[in-house]
Amino acid sequence: MSDLAASRRHPVPAGELTYEPGERRVRGVIGETTVVDSTHPVLVWEPGRPVPLYAFPAGDVRTDLLTPGAAGRDRPGVRTWYDLTLDGRRFPALAWDYDVSGEVPELAGHLALDWFGRTSPGVEHWYEEEEEIFVHPRDPYKRVDALPGSRWVRVSIGGVLVAETRRPVLLFETRLPIRYYIPPEDVHFDRLTPVPLQTSCPYKGTARYWSTPDAPNAAWAYPAPIPAAGPIKDHVAFYNEIVDIEVDGELLERPVTPFTSRLAAG
Structure with missing residues (x-):
């Protein structure tokens, strides 16, 4: 995470994908299964979107539940979309990784999970430390x-x-x-x-x-x-x-x- 730690680039420039390391333990749960559990999340701000999202080191995500799938919602810089299958349920385009050949090489080896504004079923509960959070990650630049x-x-x-x-x-x-x-x-x-x-x-x-x-x-x-x-x-x-x-x-x-x-x- 040393490269990420050196890349704090805020306040967020308009029209540019930016990112920085988070410092909270973040977990995502579907049913009784924890599909992501990370103490090294990365906050990502995508152009044209009002709130940040989380990306995680792939080792902190249940990649055994993921398979490449069809494209999901329009978003910049996606390399591969992944479906998640759990207990016979399929969650299309729930995760993706970024094309790191451009401006985001530090996001290599990271996966993001769809959340804010998602209308189809997805991660059911999100937690920062032990507190459940709703709608989207909290922006550290918002008071x-x-x-x-x-x-x-x-x-x-x-x-x-x-x-x-x-x-x-x-x-x-x-x-x-x-x-x-x-x-x-x-x-x-x-x-x-x-x-x-x-x-x-x-x-x-x-x-x-x-x-x-x-x-x-x-x-x-x-x-x-x-x-x-x-x-x-x-x-x-x-x-x-x-x-x-x-x-x-x-x-x-x-x-x-x-x-x-x-x-x-x-």
Whole structure:
């Protein structure tokens, strides 16, 4: 790993595949079988993809379960795709190695496993050390800080006040606007309708949602956040992109974020 240790190349340049060694033990499990267990993972950032992935030394992967297969999702620099077969189940294009003849010679002998955005069955549980992680690997260049505050926060939807507090938890997340998490006692739940939507975040946990006629899925809360986001437990946040938020009497501009187009579509 000495070559990799010398190749830290961040912050990530746009349009370039970059990588660096990780320092956490990472495991992937299907059923009762551990298909990868590594203390030398490599974080890889591919061009045009918003989150990193993990590649592993081939010796840390159950290569006895892999056979060359047909191409999987479009991604740069793949040399060979591999299917994984376990207990009679076949997982197409679950792993790949990189063509190391170009810019990534240090990734020779490494295998990556498909995860973020995969729609077909794959690795069922991922762990960093002994904590289960969800959605995608955590990016070491992304911070999520939940800080108790005393700002006066008012949230309105379609001119109707739905929350007001002087004891918010402010969540600062890299490249996203501040999210104002409001204690449940300060939220007008009679003006919100619970919906079945749930989403998961590797930095916060699994969220439940509420809607209004004017703003579908506009509010959410984490009933059981991961320990690092503990202060937001059961607090309710609202998408700044589609609701009106006043902080200390000042109406915030609605930001444009990666969520904007999806929220506008309802």
